[in-house]
Amino acid sequence: MSTETVEPTSFAFDAESEAKIATIIKRYPEGKQASAVIPLLYVVQKQMGRQTGSAWVPRVAMDVVAERLSMAPIRVYEVCTFYFMFNTRPIGRFHLQVCGTTPCWLRGSDDVLRACKDAGGLKGYGDTSADGAFTLTEMECMGACVNAPMIAVDDDYYEDLDYESTVKLIEALKRGERPTPGSVIGRQTSAPVGGPMVLTGTEQD
Amino acid sequence: MAKVTVDGIEVEVPNGASVLQACEAAGKEIPRFCYHERLSVAGNCRMCLVEVEKAPKPVASCAFPVAEGMKVFTDSAVVRQARRNVMEFLLINHPLDCPICDQGGECDLQDQAVAFGSDASRYHEPKRAVKDKDIGPLIKTVMNRCIQCTRCVRFSAEVAGTSELGGTNRGENMEIGTYVEKALTSELSGNLIDICPVGALTSRPYAFVSRPWELKKTDSIDVLDATGANIRVDARGPEVLRIIPRINEAVNEEWMADRGRFSFDGLKRRRLDRPWVRRDGKLVAATWPEAFAAIAAKLSSVPGDRIGAVAGALADAESTLALKDLMTAYGSANLDCREDGAAIDASRPEFWRFNTTIAGIDEADALLIVGSDVRREAPVLNARIRKRWTAGKFPVAYVGPHGLDLTYPAAHLGAGPGAMQGFAETLKAAQKPMIILGRGALQRADGAAVLAAAWALAADVGALTADWHGFNLLHLFGGEVGALELGFVPGADGKGLDAMLAGGVDALWLLNADGFDPARIAAGTFVIYQGHHGDAMAGRADVILPGAAYTEKDATWVNTEGRAQRGRLAIFPPGEAKEDWRIIRAFSEGVGKALPYADMHAIRAALAAASPVFARVGDVARAGCADPAGPAGGEVSGADFVLPLPVYHQADVISRASDVMAQCAATYGPAPALAAE
Numbered sequence: 001m002s003t004e005t006v007e008p009t010s011f012a013f014d015a016e017s018e019a020k021i022a023t024i025i026k027r028y029p030e031g032k033q034a035s036a037v038i039p040l041l042y043v044v045q046k047q048m049g050r051q052t053g054s055a056w057v058p059r060v061a062m063d064v065v066a067e068r069l070s071m072a073p074i075r076v077y078e079v080c081t082f083y084f085m086f087n088t089r090p091i092g093r094f095h096l097q098v099c100g101t102t103p104c105w106l107r108g109s110d111d112v113l114r115a116c117k118d119a120g121g122l123k124g125y126g127d128t129s130a131d132g133a134f135t136l137t138e139m140e141c142m143g144a145c146v147n148a149p150m151i152a153v154d155d156d157y158y159e160d161l162d163y164e165s166t167v168k169l170i171e172a173l174k175r176g177e178r179p180t181p182g183s184v185i186g187r188q189t190s191a192p193v194g195g196p197m198v199l200t201g202t203e204q205d
Numbered sequence: 206m207a208k209v210t211v212d213g214i215e216v217e218v219p220n221g222a223s224v225l226q227a228c229e230a231a232g233k234e235i236p237r238f239c240y241h242e243r244l245s246v247a248g249n250c251r252m253c254l255v256e257v258e259k260a261p262k263p264v265a266s267c268a269f270p271v272a273e274g275m276k277v278f279t280d281s282a283v284v285r286q287a288r289r290n291v292m293e294f295l296l297i298n299h300p301l302d303c304p305i306c307d308q309g310g311e312c313d314l315q316d317q318a319v320a321f322g323s324d325a326s327r328y329h330e331p332k333r334a335v336k337d338k339d340i341g342p343l344i345k346t347v348m349n350r351c352i353q354c355t356r357c358v359r360f361s362a363e364v365a366g367t368s369e370l371g372g373t374n375r376g377e378n379m380e381i382g383t384y385v386e387k388a389l390t391s392e393l394s395g396n397l398i399d400i401c402p403v404g405a406l407t408s409r410p411y412a413f414v415s416r417p418w419e420l421k422k423t424d425s426i427d428v429l430d431a432t433g434a435n436i437r438v439d440a441r442g443p444e445v446l447r448i449i450p451r452i453n454e455a456v457n458e459e460w461m462a463d464r465g466r467f468s469f470d471g472l473k474r475r476r477l478d479r480p481w482v483r484r485d486g487k488l489v490a491a492t493w494p495e496a497f498a499a500i501a502a503k504l505s506s507v508p509g510d511r512i513g514a515v516a517g518a519l520a521d522a523e524s525t526l527a528l529k530d531l532m533t534a535y536g537s538a539n540l541d542c543r544e545d546g547a548a549i550d551a552s553r554p555e556f557w558r559f560n561t562t563i564a565g566i567d568e569a570d571a572l573l574i575v576g577s578d579v580r581r582e583a584p585v586l587n588a589r590i591r592k593r594w595t596a597g598k599f600p601v602a603y604v605g606p607h608g609l610d611l612t613y614p615a616a617h618l619g620a621g622p623g624a625m626q627g628f629a630e631t632l633k634a635a636q637k638p639m640i641i642l643g644r645g646a647l648q649r650a651d652g653a654a655v656l657a658a659a660w661a662l663a664a665d666v667g668a669l670t671a672d673w674h675g676f677n678l679l680h681l682f683g684g685e686v687g688a689l690e691l692g693f694v695p696g697a698d699g700k701g702l703d704a705m706l707a708g709g710v711d712a713l714w715l716l717n718a719d720g721f722d723p724a725r726i727a728a729g730t731f732v733i734y735q736g737h738h739g740d741a742m743a744g745r746a747d748v749i750l751p752g753a754a755y756t757e758k759d760a761t762w763v764n765t766e767g768r769a770q771r772g773r774l775a776i777f778p779p780g781e782a783k784e785d786w787r788i789i790r791a792f793s794e795g796v797g798k799a800l801p802y803a804d805m806h807a808i809r810a811a812l813a814a815a816s817p818v819f820a821r822v823g824d825v826a827r828a829g830c831a832d833p834a835g836p837a838g839g840e841v842s843g844a845d846f847v848l849p850l851p852v853y854h855q856a857d858v859i860s861r862a863s864d865v866m867a868q869c870a871a872t873y874g875p876a877p878a879l880a881a882e
Contacts, residue, residue: 059385072368077384081373 006090011061017047021068033069037079040065041086054132055095055154056087084139091135092128094173096120097152100138103145108162112149115166133174146190147183156181160193211277224266224277225253233279236288236317238295238402239354240267243458244363250295250354252317254287255279263287285321292321298333299403300349301326307345308404310417314352335380340370341388342868343395343467345412351381351405357397364460365391366591366612381405388872392584392853395466399449399459410467410865411447415439423775424451426762427465428519428683428755429857431644432563432585433764434461438469438756438775445469445756445776455564455825456764462584463869464853464860469756471863475739477751478780488749493781493791499748501796503712503731509536513700513710516542516693517718517736518682519857521760522769523808524735524752524785525688526815527800528716531789534798538696539710542688544720545849546702547644548652549678550836551694556656557686559765560674561639562827566593569675571635573628574603575659576846577643577679580611581853583765586679587611600635602628605643605846620845622646622655625662632666639675640668644685645849650842657838669830676830680765681849682857683755684717687763690816706730715742716785717752719858735785737778738858751782754859758784759805761812761819768825769818 013021024039041057044065049055062080066073080086087095098113116122120134128135144150147159151166158169160183172179187193206217209224211231218227223246228235238250248268255266258276263283278284296318303309335348355372358381362368369391373384383389389397397406420439427434427448434457439447448469450461480496481488491499504512514532516525525542532540543549550556561569566589579587593599594613602616603609604624609617618624632638642659649655660676668675680686695701700709708727717736723745726732734746737754755762757778763769778784783791786808793800802808812819817826850856854869 072362074368074371074384077373078371081384082375 008058008060011044011058011064013043013064014047014051016050017043034071034075037065037069037071037076038083040069041076041080045086049154052090053093054090056090059088084137090128092133094134095137095152095154096122096134096170097137097139097142098125099140099142099144099148099150099152101141101145103141104149107148109149111163112151112161112166115161115163116151116170119167119170134170147187159183160185160187207271207273207275209271209275209277212279218271220271222271224255224257224264224269224271224275227271227275228255228266228277228279235266235279236321237267238313238317238352239356241356241359241400244356244359244400247355247359250352251291252288252295254284254291256281256284288321289323292318293323293327295352296322296326297328298349299352300332302350306347306350306404307407307412308350308401312404313402333377338382339386339388340383341394342865342872343409343463344389344397345407345409346382347405347407348380348382349405350403352403353379353381354402355381356400356402357381357406360397360400361389361391361394363595364396364588364591365393366588367391390873392463392581393460393588395463396450396460408447408467410470415441415446420446421775423756423773425756425775426683426764426770426772427461428762428772429465429468429860430462430583430585431680431682431685431765432457432462432583433683433762433766433768433770434465434585435770436461436465438773440756440775443776443779445472455562456768456770457585458589460585460588464856464866467865467869468854468860468863470865471738471859471861472754472756474864475862476779476782477737477739477743477749478778478782479751480781481743481746481749483747488744488746491748496748496750497792497795500733500792503747504535504796507711510539510698511709511711512537512714513539513541513705513712514693514714514716515544515702515705515718516540516684516688516716517544518684518720519736519755519859520684520688520717521755521758521762521772521785522684522687522691522812522819523760524716524789525684525693526691526808526812527786527789527793527802528714529691529693530800530811531793531798532714534793534800538699539705540693540695540699541702541705542685542693543702544718545644545648545681546652546721547647548649548656549644549647549689550653550656551689551692552836553832554690554767555674555676555830556660556836557678557680557689558767559641559677559679560827560830561677562766562768562825563589565827566590566639567596569593569635569637569639570599571628571632571638572599572601573625573632573638573640573662574601574605574611574615575622575625575640575642576605576646576655576848577603577641578605578609578611578848578850579641579643579679580609581848581850582643582645582681583679586765600631602631605646606848621843622651622658622841622846623843625658629662629666632662632668635666637673637675638663638666638668639677641677641679643846643849644678644680646846648849649844649847651839651844653837654839654841657836658841660835661838664833664835669833671829671831674828674830678765683762683764686765686767687761687769690763690767690769690818691812692815715746717858718742735788736858737782738862740858740861750788751778751780752785752788753778753782757782760785761809761822763818766825767818769822771822 044061062076066076121129122136125138150159165184209227214231216230237253239247253266254263256278338346361370423438435451435453452459482491618627663676706725712731714733732746735750756775854866860866
């Protein structure tokens with residue numbers, strides 16, 4: 001997919017984004033508005049996701065952000081291309097971000113990756129499925145190592161996955177459902193699998 | 206001040222100075238790529254590592270502040286090993302293509318690799334490949350060679366004030382570029398070539414032309430704007446191959462504008478390389494004696510007060526003086542150097558000089574610009590203003606066409622001279638207020654009134670005191686002020702430009718005068734054109750005397766401050782063309798009115814006698830204003846200011862003859878209509 005063909009000709013913030021921007025800009029002292037560039041790019045990406053189903057930051061939107069924050073456009077391009085979290089080209093409706101860092105890898109992230117490819121119809125990292133539903137990306141550690149392996153779907157973490165549970169998750173996404181984020185084996189946050197091991201009884205026992 | 210010991214040498218440097226500066230004060234050369242004296246510190250190349258006592262590891266000296274009693278070692282085993290390692294990393298992705306690289310021979314990386322590189326590479330993996338960028342007709346990019354020092358990014362953001370370059374993506378994929386392909390819009394873009402320490406940004410017109418050791422280097426002065434940037438003309442044989450700036454802290458620091466840097470290819474085209482005489486309505490090639498005879502015959506047949514002379518924007522001081530003396534010998538006071546019609550009051554030098562001086566801009570604390578697009582009329586001077594603005598507390602406003610981008614914020618007061626007063630309160634509140642009046646603002650019917658009004662405003666706001674002179678006239682070309690200093694203006698009962706053109710003279714000697722429409726010269730006027738380019742004015746001439754361009758003669762030029770500087774001969778004029786003052790001297794001898802100087806020393810002595818500025822070449826006598834009485838004026842009209850140079854890249858005969866400048870004009874503006882032949 002080449003970016004030239006899909007680059008929109010214009011971009012404008014919608015009402016929801018404007019409301020958010022108003023609160024963001026207020027966080028920074030007068031004259032230091034350029035500091036809001038990362039949150040604003042994030043607002044752009046969210047809005048694109050709402051409007052087009054593909055959460056990415058087109059170049060025209062970077063120009064709009066630059067204009068809004070009185071920055072040179074190149075300064076916004078630099079920030080936006082630096083962070084992997086900003087997609088500078090269109091992605092699928094669901095962004096499958098597979099963690100492949102050591103703890104997840106030791107706990108079977110290869111299986112999770114295989115499940116994403118099989119169930120999502122994806123050829124590998126960087127690919128977007130033919131129906132435009134999924135984009136697969138490899139991520140570095142996202143800090144959920146205790147519940148490894150995990151994937152992040154857009155902003156939601158799904159943890160303690162294996163091949164079957166990942167396929168189930170993707171099938172659910174295909175049906176338009178959003179399973180509850182967190183551990184798919186039902187453990188409480190990062191507590192031990194199978195329930196508490198200590199402090200199990202009351203003081204009287 | 207902090208006492209620092211560098212390799213056993215004790216030096217004292219100001220608090221807050223970097224270790225690198227301390228090392229330089231001790232005379233130790235520290236290798237560096239990203240560090241540049243005039244840019245902010247980035248600290249990303251790591252080449253300047255030194256050892257500091259009690260520091261656990263080598264420190265980047267450019268970004269490490271000095272402390273009292275610090276002991277620095279610049280040549281220890283640790284330092285040498287550290288630099289060797291940094292160099293090895295830099296060379297991992299840098300192509301080893303020095304033999305086909307234009308930077309070869311003057312490349313920081315090449316030089317430092319000789320000092321710190323290893324004899325063989327240990328790197329056997331594929332090198333990084335980066336797509337070349339198209340950033341306009343002046344700069345060629347070979348991005349594989351980029352070592353990401355970010356000097357260009359910092360230069361364009363800080364000095365040029367046009368943030369267009371940046372580093373996009375990250376890590377291995379980081380690239381320097383504009384992200385969206387575009388030509389750089391800065392008039393100072395050529396300086397990127399100089400500050401790039403490797404061969405990533407090189408001169409496009411100079412690509413594969415020459416090696417630095419083949420060039421004959423001549424120090425000279427740029428005359429294509431009135432800043433008077435100090436330059437070095439690099440020539441090989443009969444050709445100027447490139448022009449680069451020299452350092453002069455008081456004038457151009459180390460920058461230079463693109464028109465002066467890249468228009469030299471115009472020196473090879475449309476040149477007048479032999480005399481021409483009009484016979485039966487047609488210009489025919491002639492010899493020097495024939496041309497002189499034709500002029501002598503005409504000048505002896507008309508009374509002295511029917512002879513006139515105009516000195517143009519690119520006329521040097523020597524030839525201007527010679528022409529003035531020749532006219533005096535003929536009994537003519539019909540002189541004018543204001544060929545653009547600018548109503549400059551020549552009665553006092555302060556009325557036409559940039560009195561604050563360029564270095565003085567650093568001290569000013571408020572600025573009003575009247576009728577001038579400083580960015581395009583004097584880009585290097587504008588960078589100095591921007592530098593002052595960057596230092597803070599420097600309100601700027603301008604009067605002129607709306608929407609000028611001066612590279613620093615400036616309030617727009619209005620389009621006509623009436624709006625000047627709108628900034629008076631701010632100027633009054635300032636300690637050292639400055640007013641820059643563009644020469645273009647005087648090229649109008651009420652020009653004298655505009656000059657008087659600007660002076661009056663300066664006097665009113667306290668810009669004219671005994672120790673501060675805040676009134677400045679910004680000229681456009683390097684030959685304009687010299688002629689004013691020599692008093693090349695109508696003498697007693699002399700006719701000015703308009704009167705001369707309107708038939709007030711029968712014979713008109715034009716010295717490099719290309720600044721007005723030849724059609725304004727009354728029919729029947731005998732025109733002698735002395736110059737170097739066959740531009741429109743040469744076509745109107747009855748006799749053409751081929752002169753030398755600024756690179757082809759030893760000549761004195763006076764910049765807008767009134768600073769006389771010497772240009773030097775880099776190559777000889779083409780064909781039969783001669784140095785301009787010698788042409789006039791030779792003619793004067795032929796007609797029995799020999800001018801009293803036969804060689805360079807004599808005419809320079811005559812220059813020094815004519816005006817004190819020529820007695821202190823290279824320097825300028827900066828002074829406050831002793832007499833706030835202003836020039837005679839009148840009523841200003843409400844007409845809007847019009848900028849004098851519509852196309853930055855094509856403003857004079859040399860740049861109009863240049864292919865490179867034509868490409869720039871096509872890239873940066875609407876293509877000019879072809880001139881009718």
